[in-house]
Amino acid sequence: MNDFTNNLNDLLTPNMNQVDLVPTLFSFLMCVIMSFILRDFYIKRSFSLSGKLHIGSVIPVLSAVVFLVIIVVKSSLALSLGLVGALSIVRFRTPIKEPEELIYLFLAIAIGLGYAAGQVLITTIITSLILFFIYIWLSNRKIINTNEYNLVIKWTKQELMFEDILTKIKPIIQNLKLIRLDKSPSGNTAVMLIIPNESLPIETIANRLHKLDKNINVTFFEGKTNW
Numbered sequence: 001m002n003d004f005t006n007n008l009n010d011l012l013t014p015n016m017n018q019v020d021l022v023p024t025l026f027s028f029l030m031c032v033i034m035s036f037i038l039r040d041f042y043i044k045r046s047f048s049l050s051g052k053l054h055i056g057s058v059i060p061v062l063s064a065v066v067f068l069v070i071i072v073v074k075s076s077l078a079l080s081l082g083l084v085g086a087l088s089i090v091r092f093r094t095p096i097k098e099p100e101e102l103i104y105l106f107l108a109i110a111i112g113l114g115y116a117a118g119q120v121l122i123t124t125i126i127t128s129l130i131l132f133f134i135y136i137w138l139s140n141r142k143i144i145n146t147n148e149y150n151l152v153i154k155w156t157k158q159e160l161m162f163e164d165i166l167t168k169i170k171p172i173i174q175n176l177k178l179i180r181l182d183k184s185p186s187g188n189t190a191v192m193l194i195i196p197n198e199s200l201p202i203e204t205i206a207n208r209l210h211k212l213d214k215n216i217n218v219t220f221f222e223g224k225t226n227w
Helices: 002-012 021-045 052-056 058-073 077-088 099-116 120-139 162-172 203-212
Strands: 149-155 173-184 187-196 217-222
Touching: 021 052, 021 058, 021 099, 021 120, 052 058, 052 099, 058 099, 099 120, 162 173, 162 187, 162 203, 187 203, 203 217
Parallel strands: none
Antiparallel strands: 149 187, 149 217, 173 187
């Protein structure tokens, strides 16, 4: 009976002699605390256009999962190889719409890795310095403010050419890049990335285009929108 109990304990906790329970729990606690700090930092400081609460709620869970994975596999070469095989067949299909989201997710993974490896002090210091750097950098709103816009123009007047539109708006913009131009019997659509002249209101572009065609449709989108 004692042999059976010992074998059962060895099966359930095969590597407990290699894992110090108290330091591991302390590292996990620090991982959770730092991941929630990162979550609040992302929600308050991020300029992402996506749902911040949706991404932010994933950050603590991501750090905790990475912590668990590293704790389990770091004491066993076989488990490490098994993890590589498992990850090779896993495909993440959730699109990351903005690079800023990817940065915060990578930082969440780094937090889980650092604390799981037992590097509590250095992980805390480096993560705090990164967050401090982000805070200082993003505090300067002028750095992230941009006057780039996606200009979408739709018109049905067949005699109105795209070159006529360019001639009308080029004098009042700093830069222009054509993204897409669609021409069809039912109407025409032009999508451009523009930098308006800062000395003129953006409505000036629409006013100039309406002089060419009263029925022309002019829409401005934030410059990060992909087409």
